Amino acid sequence: MMARRTEQVRVNCENLLEGPHGDGYSWGKYGQKDILGAKYPRSYYRCTYRNTQNCWATKQVQRSDEDPTIFEVTCRGSHTCGNDNHGGVPPPASPEKQERKSNNNYQPLQSQDIVLGFRAGLRVETEGLDDKEMVPSCFPSTSFGGLKNENNSFLPSGELDYSNIFGSFSSPFISPGTPELSYFPASQINDFGDVLNTQCSESDLTELVSANTSATNSPMVDLDFSLDHAELDPNFPFDT
DNA sequence: ATGATTTGACCCAC
């Protein structure tokens, strides 16, 4: 009944910060499951306004086993809430606070994942399944929106999806003590199309994709890319 | 106090 569309979203240093906003909708996580044969759990989101405005849009987000920099986002249904925030500031609702248990649950794999997501390129492949409207704008804003300072927890604990990536990195790398918005021009907070147009030229995108395609062939290389590298890399792409 | 997230349990289709 519901329209369903799947997008493969590759997250990189630029887009990972934008993608989320691209969606513009406000999502609430309502579940997570380990999927058979998949390394990473699948997260389930639904529109925050589901009850108040009868918006039954939901989406599933799952990291690709093959390439952890790719997130497969499956959107089901379409938003009827009209609460998208396209072109504007992200809704107050935002961030996942998965690091809230900011204890000592340091897990090496997670830091690797973070970096992976961090340095990845981005690609959005919309492979319409049985959808009627192909709107390339389904992203867990809930997850990505969290660009606030998490002073106390640098590394995430528990599950790790891109939300953690952002949450964790936003503080130390992006803006220690700087308002997040200064790093995210309005143009980037638009939906995906806008993001790509304003932030990445097509050639850039192609480059990123190919680069990551090659990386995909040797995942271990990525895995070896430690957090330390990221910290020390003077060229770490935040200079827009 | 309120709202969002986590997580085990539950339900259902195969």
Place this chain on the structure above:
DNA sequence: GTGGGTCAAATCAT
């Protein structure tokens, strides 16, 4: 019986 999707109580953050 198994796996995927959802529910809901507990937990956490603001």
